[in-house]
Amino acid sequence: MAGFGPWPPDIDDAPVGLAVSGGADSVALAFLARRWRRNVVAFVVDHALRPESAAEAQLTVCRLAAMSVKARLLTLVPFPKGRMQERARQARFEALEAACVSEGCLDLLVAHHAGDQDETVWMRHLRASGPLGLSGIQPVSVRGRIRLIRPLLAFPTARLRLTLQAENLPWIEDPSNANRRFERVRLRQDLTPEQRQEARALHQDALQERQRLEAELAGQLGRHAVWYPQGWVFLGQEGVDEEALSVLIRLVSGNPYRPAREAVRTLMTQGYGTLSGVQVRPAGRFGDGIILVREERALGPAVPAKAAVLWDGRWRLLTADLPQGSLIGPLGDAVHALDLRRLGMPYAAARCLPGVWHEGRLVLGPRLGERAKGEIAGEADFVWSSGVPATGENHFRT
Numbered sequence: 026m027a028g029f030g031p032w033p034p035d036i037d038d039a040p041v042g043l044a045v046s047g048g049a050d051s052v053a054l055a056f057l058a059r060r061w062r063r064n065v066v067a068f069v070v071d072h073a074l075r076p077e078s079a080a081e082a083q084l085t086v087c088r089l090a091a092m093s094v095k096a097r098l099l100t101l102v103p104f105p106k107g108r109m110q111e112r113a114r115q116a117r118f119e120a121l122e123a124a125c126v127s128e129g130c131l132d133l134l135v136a137h138h139a140g141d142q143d144e145t146v147w148m149r150h151l152r153a154s155g156p157l158g159l160s161g162i163q164p165v166s167v168r169g170r171i172r173l174i175r176p177l178l179a180f181p182t183a184r185l186r187l188t189l190q191a192e193n194l195p196w197i198e199d200p201s202n203a204n205r206r207f208e209r210v211r212l213r214q215d216l217t218p219e220q221r222q223e224a225r226a227l228h229q230d231a232l233q234e235r236q237r238l239e240a241e242l243a244g245q246l247g248r249h250a251v252w253y254p255q256g257w258v259f260l261g262q263e264g265v266d267e268e269a270l271s272v273l274i275r276l277v278s279g280n281p282y283r284p285a286r287e288a289v290r291t292l293m294t295q296g297y298g299t300l301s302g303v304q305v306r307p308a309g310r311f312g313d314g315i316i317l318v319r320e321e322r323a324l325g326p327a328v329p330a331k332a333a334v335l336w337d338g339r340w341r342l343l344t345a346d347l348p349q350g351s352l353i354g355p356l357g358d359a360v361h362a363l364d365l366r367r368l369g370m371p372y373a374a375a376r377c378l379p380g381v382w383h384e385g386r387l388v389l390g391p392r393l394g395e396r397a398k399g400e401i402a403g404e405a406d407f408v409w410s411s412g413v414p415a416t417g418e419n420h421f422r423t
Contacts, residue, residue: 248264262313330347360372
């Protein structure tokens with residue numbers, strides 16, 4: 026575990042989080058983590074998608090207690106039908122991230138294992154993915170306010186199950202793990218040893234190529250791109266290419282995934298346009314190049330203004346003690362009170378900044394520095410919290 030560090034001291038105020046479903050792999054993770062460190066806390070998520078899920082989650086909490094692992098049960102609220110796996114995955118992560126923050130966890134351990142890696146790489150191989158896809162599941166990555174760490178990626182699930190059997194530790198078998206309706210289940214059951222070996226070779230080659238490409242991209246953005254704290258980017262003309270445009274669109278939009286390659290190529294041919302909720306336009310007075318700003322029509326709906334809430338997948342409010350019934354929404358027409366030229370900010374970017382509204386009136390705007398004093402309502406503390414950095418999330422070493 027030292028190779029995944031640095032770690033905070035093993036004290037009550039800084040536990041390491043564990044994502045535990047109750048299945049064999051995550052129970053093995055909890056058992057091993059508790060042997061490594063005294064202060065760990067397991068989070069058991071009940072998706073409430075099956076009638077028996079609540080009882081299984083409660084059983085897992087009890088089993089963790091018997092292993093001297095502190096556990097918290099997180100029950101998800103119902104979410105709309107359609108894209109069920111994607112919605113469940115997103116809701117699960119949001120619940121886990123919030124629970125980690127409330128418990129003081131900087132890191133969350135997840136139980137992905139070698140078989141998961143093989144299946145992921147093979148699925149992407151079948152889709153003709155490049156180095157980005159074939160590099161597979163990352164051992165360490167940044168998501169939101171926490172690090173996700175997968176210490177079991179080198180271990181086969183059979184070895185984890187043998188560990189539990191040796192310790193007489195029970196686990197729960199999720200019936201969906203045997204449902205061949207899912208592509209991953211079919212691959213898990215059908216991949217031959219030779220195909221798994223080929224997947225590992227593809228993975229290793231892709232890792233080296235991805236690290237090389239990311240290092241080049243980081244240097245390119247460092248030379249040609251300027252990231253502004255108001256959530257927009259200037260990219261000099263010499264730095265405009267498909268890779269740079271792709272990662273910057275993802276950054277400005279707050280989306281977890283890059284836009285489709287073909288769509289990025291089309292945008293580059295046009296020279297301007299809108300993609301993934303981001304406007305790309307000539308920089309004009311800001312220099313020789315382009316600017317990327319959030320598209321106002323793509324902004325998320327207003328949300329209740331309370332401390333730590335995330336708006337539009339990008340801005341997190343830190344200010345507390347706000348008037349009852351306040352909402353977070355875009356500044357919109359309220360920017361007419363600002364001297365944007367003096368502030369050095371595009372009009373479109375300013376309209377998409379967050380503000381706190383009460384009964385239709387802007388009561389708090391974002392902090393824009395000394396030059397904006399007296400031009401807008403009082404200030405609230407918003408921090409950028411879009412989830413993943415533009416580059417570098419794959420440069421951790423183990």
